[in-house]
Amino acid sequence: SVFPSSVVKIEGKEGKGKIEGKEGKGKIERKEGKGKIERKEGKGKIEGKEGKGKIKRKEGKGKIEGKEGKGKIERKEGKGKIERKEGKGKIERKEGKGKIERKEWKGKIERKEGKGKIERKEWKGKIERKEGKGKIERKEGKGKIER
Helix, strand or coil: CCCHHHHEEECCCCCCCCEEECCCCCCECCCCCCCCCCCCCCCCCECCECCCCCCECCCECCCCCECCCCCCCCCCCECCCCCCCCCCCCEECCCCCCCCEECCCCCCEECCCCCCCCEECCCCCCCEECCCCCCEECCCCCCCCCC
16 A cells, blocks of 8 residues: 655644655755745756745846746846746846847847847847757858858
């Protein structure tokens, strides 16, 4: 026979305390109030410290990290820095609506200061692919292609 208690270890420390669950939906840890949440396997690692768990917050809406699945997301300072890797490619935002970079897919987009500076290169933009199908570079028009 299988006992759930043998699968899930629960320890209570401070507030809703420390919860550890292994196997199934992966490891869950909570520390301090709703505290720290870590999930490994499945939808990837989620880290949350202070406030409403699952979100690491620093200044404003703070830092968000999610790995695997829809790729890495980071936010710093206000709506801050957003990075997404894998899937729909890399997105970066810095300071307010700030700097946006998209690589692969619809190409590189840059915004600086408010709605600010917008650059688009080579119809749907700069495409760089490294490893796998080899290095592809397109610059201006149908541009330069290297493999």
